[in-house]
Amino acid sequence: MSSNIRWLLPDGVDEVLPPDALNLEFIRRRLLDLYGSWGYEYVIPPMIEFLESLLTGSGSDLDLKTFKVTDQISGRTLGIRADITPQVARMDAHSLNQTGITRLCYAGTALQTKPENMLASRAPLKLGAELFGSPGPDGDLEIVSLMIESLRTLGVTAIHLELGDVGIFRELMRNVELAEKDENALFDLIQQKSVASLKVQAGQLGLPAKLCEQLVRLPTLCGTSAIIEDALELFSGAAQIEARLENLAKLYGAITDRFENIDVYFDLSELRGYGYHTGIVFAGYIEGERQCIAKGGRYDDVGEVFGRARSATGFDMDAKALLGVVDFNQKEGKRVLAKPANNSATEKSRWKKAAELRKEGYIVLESLAEGQSCDLELTNKDGEWRLS
Secondary structure, three states: OOHHHHOOOOOOOOOOOOOHHHHHHHHHHHHHHHHHHOOOEEOOOOOEEEHHHHHOOOOHHHHHHOEEEEOOOOOOEEEEOOOOHHHHHHHHHHHHOOOOOEEEEEEEEOOOOOOOOOOOOOOOEEEEEEEEOOOOHHHHHHHHHHHHHHHHHOOOOOEEEEEEEOHHHHHHHHOOOOOHHHHHHHHHHHHHOOHHHHHHHHHHOOOOHHHHHHHHHHHHOEEOOOHHHHHHHHOOOOHHHHHHHHHHHHHHHHHHHHOOOEEEEEEOOOOOOOOOOOOEEEEEEEOOOOOOOEEEEEOOOHHHHHOOOOOEEEEEEEHHHHOOOOOOOOOOOOEEEOOOOOOHHHHHHHHHHHHHHHHOOOEEEOOOOOOOOOOEEEEEEOOEEEEO
16 A cells, blocks of 8 residues: 555545634634524534434435444444434433523534535534524524624625525425325426426326426526515415415515625525425525535424424534635734743743743744744843843
């Protein structure tokens, strides 16, 4: 084996070097401080769990992304977390079991068998917030607002927000008896926005004419807030869908009242997270960047499998996706060379002075390699330490 191969990392698995490592830590600290100021309590879920606990209620998509290993103690299959949201839902339902509203936040590395997109890491640093026990529009508004504030607090000003609701497609499928493979086929075509193929597929399945029209037009319902009126006309008489559309309109109004310089785009065929999301879904984009920076949605009753069903909504982001995108503008202190002194008395005072300088924000080094330099040097003149 050549020495080059020994140091190769798997595709999509990365090491983080200076200064990116410090920038990631800056993101983590800044966002956890923000979440704390909103009342979200910090939790640390385990990196690995029994597979059935890790995947319960999360849908098949997460199963495909999860690394599996055998526990050498119990002999059972373990999963390395590919997402943290289901773990936090378990903690709320089982470990904490609090009454009323619970707000939790987290920051940790996940591991995925496949990246979410070609540019993403398979070991994302996930930061997020989850809101439990708030079933109405107020909960959706709070969590979407917190996602926007997360980007704003990192210096992002121009934000593109995408809004949708997976519940619309769920309502359309509720009153028809389709095999799982047929529903999945419709789902895939809607995601691809393949209107022609969708029309053929819906016709082959013998669906009612009105439902066929609604499914075929669903991928076209994307754009500005004006599409809400088009959707209300298309789904007229479907009370559950009308209520969801009205909720989206209210959320849009509240978000645009709260935030300036935010572009809101609607996509009613966006079924991201359909495996376990039940209502509003949303995503945040930064101007000039194609990949989604943060995403989330409502996932009511996922905790039922852990013993308690209740409303839930949340979001997360991969901090690594912000590297090279956000201008961190972190000011590094000036570098000072403070060589050890020759006698113990002078050395003691030098040590104290170096400690004072570090508290003041200087970076104090006690030695340099050949070719390296510092901005300043700590020298002793007439018994007094000075920077020169």
